Amino acid sequence: MKKLTRSLKWPRLAISAFVCVILSALILTGCKKHDMRGFKLVEKRFVTELNAECYLYEHEKSGAHLLKIDSDDPNKTFAIAFKTFPDSDAGTPHILEHSVLNGSKNFPVKSPFDVLQKGSLNTFINAFTGKDMTMYPVASMNDKDYFNLMHVYLDAVFNPLIYDDPRILKQEGWHYELEDVESPVVYKGVVYNEMKGSFSNPNRVLNYEIYKNLFPGNPYGFESGGYPSAVPTLTKEAFLNYHKRYYHPDNSYIVLYGDANLEKELAFIDSAYLANYERSDNPVTITDQTPFELMKVAKAYYPVLEGSKTENQTFLSYSFVAGHNTDQELSWGLDILCDVLVNQESAPVRLALQEAGIGQDVYASASSYNQNVVQIIVQNANPQDREKFLEVITNTLKEVAEEGVDKEEVEGVLNRIEFQLREGDNAQKGLIYGFQSLAGWFFADDPFLTLEWEKPLAELKKGIDGNYLESVITKYFLNNPHTLELILEPKPGLEKENIAETQEVLKAYQASLTKEQIEELVTETRELIEYQEREDTPEALATIPLLDIADINPKAEWFAIQETEVAGVPVLHCDQFTNNVVYMNLVFDLRVLPQELIPYASLLSNILSLLNTENYTYGELNKALNINTGMFNVSLPSYLEGSDDTKLIPKFEVTSKAMGDKVAKMFELTGEVLNNTLYCDVERLKTVIDKHQAQLDGSVKRNGYRYASRRQSSYVSNRGMFRELTGGLDYYWFVSDIAKKYDENPEKVCETLAKVATLLFSKQNLITTTTCQNDRMKLFTEGLTTFVATLPDEAVTLQDWALDPTKKNEGILTPSKVQYVIEGADFKTLGYPWDGKMRVLNQILSTDYLQTRIRVMGGAYGGFSIFTPYGIATFNSYRDPNLKGTLENYAGIPEYLDGFEADEKTMTRYIIGTIAGLDRPLTPSRKGERAVNYYFTKTSQADLQNDRDAILETSAEDISAFANMMQVVLNQKAYCVYGNAGKIEKNKDLFEHLVKLEK
Numbered sequence: 001m002k003k004l005t006r007s008l009k010w011p012r013l014a015i016s017a018f019v020c021v022i023l024s025a026l027i028l029t030g031c032k033k034h035d036m037r038g039f040k041l042v043e044k045r046f047v048t049e050l051n052a053e054c055y056l057y058e059h060e061k062s063g064a065h066l067l068k069i070d071s072d073d074p075n076k077t078f079a080i081a082f083k084t085f086p087d088s089d090a091g092t093p094h095i096l097e098h099s100v101l102n103g104s105k106n107f108p109v110k111s112p113f114d115v116l117q118k119g120s121l122n123t124f125i126n127a128f129t130g131k132d133m134t135m136y137p138v139a140s141m142n143d144k145d146y147f148n149l150m151h152v153y154l155d156a157v158f159n160p161l162i163y164d165d166p167r168i169l170k171q172e173g174w175h176y177e178l179e180d181v182e183s184p185v186v187y188k189g190v191v192y193n194e195m196k197g198s199f200s201n202p203n204r205v206l207n208y209e210i211y212k213n214l215f216p217g218n219p220y221g222f223e224s225g226g227y228p229s230a231v232p233t234l235t236k237e238a239f240l241n242y243h244k245r246y247y248h249p250d251n252s253y254i255v256l257y258g259d260a261n262l263e264k265e266l267a268f269i270d271s272a273y274l275a276n277y278e279r280s281d282n283p284v285t286i287t288d289q290t291p292f293e294l295m296k297v298a299k300a301y302y303p304v305l306e307g308s309k310t311e312n313q314t315f316l317s318y319s320f321v322a323g324h325n326t327d328q329e330l331s332w333g334l335d336i337l338c339d340v341l342v343n344q345e346s347a348p349v350r351l352a353l354q355e356a357g358i359g360q361d362v363y364a365s366a367s368s369y370n371q372n373v374v375q376i377i378v379q380n381a382n383p384q385d386r387e388k389f390l391e392v393i394t395n396t397l398k399e400v401a402e403e404g405v406d407k408e409e410v411e412g413v414l415n416r417i418e419f420q421l422r423e424g425d426n427a428q429k430g431l432i433y434g435f436q437s438l439a440g441w442f443f444a445d446d447p448f449l450t451l452e453w454e455k456p457l458a459e460l461k462k463g464i465d466g467n468y469l470e471s472v473i474t475k476y477f478l479n480n481p482h483t484l485e486l487i488l489e490p491k492p493g494l495e496k497e498n499i500a501e502t503q504e505v506l507k508a509y510q511a512s513l514t515k516e517q518i519e520e521l522v523t524e525t526r527e528l529i530e531y532q533e534r535e536d537t538p539e540a541l542a543t544i545p546l547l548d549i550a551d552i553n554p555k556a557e558w559f560a561i562q563e564t565e566v567a568g569v570p571v572l573h574c575d576q577f578t579n580n581v582v583y584m585n586l587v588f589d590l591r592v593l594p595q596e597l598i599p600y601a602s603l604l605s606n607i608l609s610l611l612n613t614e615n616y617t618y619g620e621l622n623k624a625l626n627i628n629t630g631m632f633n634v635s636l637p638s639y640l641e642g643s644d645d646t647k648l649i650p651k652f653e654v655t656s657k658a659m660g661d662k663v664a665k666m667f668e669l670t671g672e673v674l675n676n677t678l679y680c681d682v683e684r685l686k687t688v689i690d691k692h693q694a695q696l697d698g699s700v701k702r703n704g705y706r707y708a709s710r711r712q713s714s715y716v717s718n719r720g721m722f723r724e725l726t727g728g729l730d731y732y733w734f735v736s737d738i739a740k741k742y743d744e745n746p747e748k749v750c751e752t753l754a755k756v757a758t759l760l761f762s763k764q765n766l767i768t769t770t771t772c773q774n775d776r777m778k779l780f781t782e783g784l785t786t787f788v789a790t791l792p793d794e795a796v797t798l799q800d801w802a803l804d805p806t807k808k809n810e811g812i813l814t815p816s817k818v819q820y821v822i823e824g825a826d827f828k829t830l831g832y833p834w835d836g837k838m839r840v841l842n843q844i845l846s847t848d849y850l851q852t853r854i855r856v857m858g859g860a861y862g863g864f865s866i867f868t869p870y871g872i873a874t875f876n877s878y879r880d881p882n883l884k885g886t887l888e889n890y891a892g893i894p895e896y897l898d899g900f901e902a903d904e905k906t907m908t909r910y911i912i913g914t915i916a917g918l919d920r921p922l923t924p925s926r927k928g929e930r931a932v933n934y935y936f937t938k939t940s941q942a943d944l945q946n947d948r949d950a951i952l953e954t955s956a957e958d959i960s961a962f963a964n965m966m967q968v969v970l971n972q973k974a975y976c977v978y979g980n981a982g983k984i985e986k987n988k989d990l991f992e993h994l995v996k997l998e999k
Helices: 002-007 017-034 092-099 112-119 143-158 167-172 190-198 202-214 236-246 262-272 328-343 348-356 383-403 407-423 429-444 454-465 468-478 494-511 515-533 595-607 618-628 660-676 682-702 704-716 718-727 729-744 746-760 774-788 838-857 884-891 893-898 904-918 924-937 941-952 956-960 963-971 981-986
Strands: 039-047 052-059 065-070 076-083 122-125 133-140 175-177 186-188 252-258 296-304 314-324 361-368 371-381 483-492 562-566 569-575 581-589 631-635 638-640 648-659 766-772 810-814 820-826 862-867 872-878 975-980 993-996
Touching (some): 052 262, 065 429, 076 143, 076 429, 092 133, 092 167, 092 190, 092 236, 112 143, 112 838, 112 904, 133 429, 143 262, 167 175, 167 190, 167 515, 175 515, 186 190, 202 296, 202 483, 202 682, 252 262, 252 429, 296 494, 314 383, 314 468, 328 361, 328 371, 328 407, 328 454, 328 468, 348 361, 348 383, 361 682, 371 383, 371 682, 383 483, 407 618, 454 468, 515 838, 569 924, 581 660, 581 774, 581 924, 595 631, 595 648, 595 682, 595 718, 595 729, 595 746, 638 924, 648 924, 682 704, 682 729, 704 810, 704 872, 704 975, 718 729, 729 746, 766 774, 766 924, 820 884, 820 963, 838 862, 838 872, 838 884, 838 893, 838 904, 838 941, 893 956, 904 941, 975 981
Parallel strands (some): 296 483, 810 993
Antiparallel strands (some): 175 186, 314 371, 562 569, 581 766, 631 648, 638 648, 820 872, 820 975, 862 872
């Protein structure tokens, strides 16, 4: 319509009244459609990359910015973001992000966010704090629910209760806690403990130190999430002033995505919120960091346990500031150079560092904030390598700048980037597009700048044909004084020092208090606990919009699979529209291996495609895979037939994907990897194993929950034991031992890996699965037929494994500042069958009891339960300052359930939230994966429907009836704690074994 009004030519003659009326109606309709409800249309544009008409608005009264991405996607998304530049390390933006979701003017419950999690059909609900922004996104496929979520989130950000209720800051940020006059004062707070957990990861420490040194005094030099020791410096005044400054509509950026009615969206946002505000005339801006005149050198430390080895545990980093993220060609170029120069297996910087014997792994990244930052980081190095590290990097970069980058390597990396962009394999597209839009919107007033990638990518390709990338290397990587060389060294006992320092600060604070002040602090502590324990009133809960059971689809979604056979091999095909992408999975049964080779199978999965083959060097293979496929991945999934833990079906799965015209090449390259890998190149294998060990070393330090969960699961189930042997601490220790002793007998490792490959990769041991359109099956069939002909065709024998899960009750000793406490058991072996109503039980425990006890009152970042149809019930805490208290809270679950009462409205809320967890939108590839899972587990459509029916029929009495089962589960006392060594040692009587992370 806008185009129509622009193209009208007004003749200087009388126009009939009828025509005038029609034209006036058209023009008014155009205005109503575009300039409406207090919003002025800035630009209308069809964005090819999104396949959507987009409308960019500005709210005339308040100055709010709004982008509507008008898509036919039913997964409607609302997001509101604010520029939030930190002004200290106190974590004000992060604490505010938590706090505004704890009650608002129109929704005066303690946590509308938690209430919505319990009982909304949302497909996504969360909030994010970045270095320069805070975003609040929600999504739903239900129109009524979508507007409810929008209403609650808008009220949260503009009308939070933080001004009237100081308990919110205390709970979510930090507070002094004093149980009684004889106890020591301690710090408590959700964000405080979250960041203690975050900074237990040396990579997080490294990133903090890099930005602090590259941006001294600039907002990017501060920790927006909060540096643990600085969080308790945040005052109420600074907290509230920050909200006033940054949470004004003219600093807001609203994204609407999906098929909701635009006029209805704008009308609601205007009338309910934005119309109440005037422009602030105080725009939020940021200035660039003043460039350095000379490279800076700095050193920092991260904690390791006393007595831990420090050799080969240092991080060496070379970082620099490079232009602005609004220069899209440069931003893409930096991303590509990070891969081509460092991350690819045959990248020149990687090879040069390997040849010089510096570190065990190296990686590079480019982050796009207002100013781009590139980091090159070597892991598992030594401090004395510092000068050599810089010399090797500089000399290698000079050589590449002079001789030119490897054009094939660039082509491969570009193909992977384009593949991912065109594939769009993410069900939360509104969320992704919202994030994409912000960089251009924040810093160039143009959200399309970072949404439209075709043009900058085409310009970049032209530049690559010349010497653009070489010029970027020269300008930014080499001749750039705004550079930092930072060393991060391990320091045994540093965490003990930090704890002692905090205790001294708290002791001094406590000593400064009068008797009356101490008693007052005890009273405040008790009042806060009482507030946290208190349930919201029915009147307050009634303010949160609630859907009806009638809003739920009573039918369970089912994804069918077609069984065929190609060249004697079973094929499972899930017919989905995939936009010309063909997804391939080659599934080999691991039970052809004897049990002692299980860890070697996992090692094999992590090194395939990284070694030379008969026809390719590993570098050539890497390029060919990048050029011809969208990915090449190997994993070890496990299935349980009939959800029976005694019927474990472990698999070795090779996954790839390609556009239709490259399917044949995808199969050819896969065959090269599986059939022709040269395992006995001992030097190359050593390099790959050392790199893998270094990656695992980093993983166990930053993913405490994952390893505690797998360890605990190995106590109670065969599947858990399998996952522990192939990806848990047992596997980490296995790889560490292999790496340590490799030089003693490298041939044994080579020969064992070759043996595993020989046993696995045969025609008789193969099932293939694919997700693609029916009209692409011919391409898949042709490629598979050629591939199968290369495999040996011999009978296979499946071995009987005796995995023998055994309860160990371990405390895993680490320098972490927090704990991950996992307890659970197999309720089926204890005599309790699966019941679909357990899904509602899980929802209630996770969003109510554990959320309140573990997070709200305990100060942990998270507390939740997990119930599975194969019989596992676990209770979990995440970034938890507590240990014994958390186990005591788990022990209280039976009593909570025994006394559980809920009216019909409350049960409806829980049921709706449970269904929402099942009805997440899925991409075509994920639908295919779900269908394959149904096949291997022998799950029927009736099984899914029975579960759904049970959920919809669940009553409060049904929930209370689970109390006895929970008591029996908890009587098993099967728990694992990964956490602070000092905390675990103080509670050593709780454990059968104390285990060091490093052996």
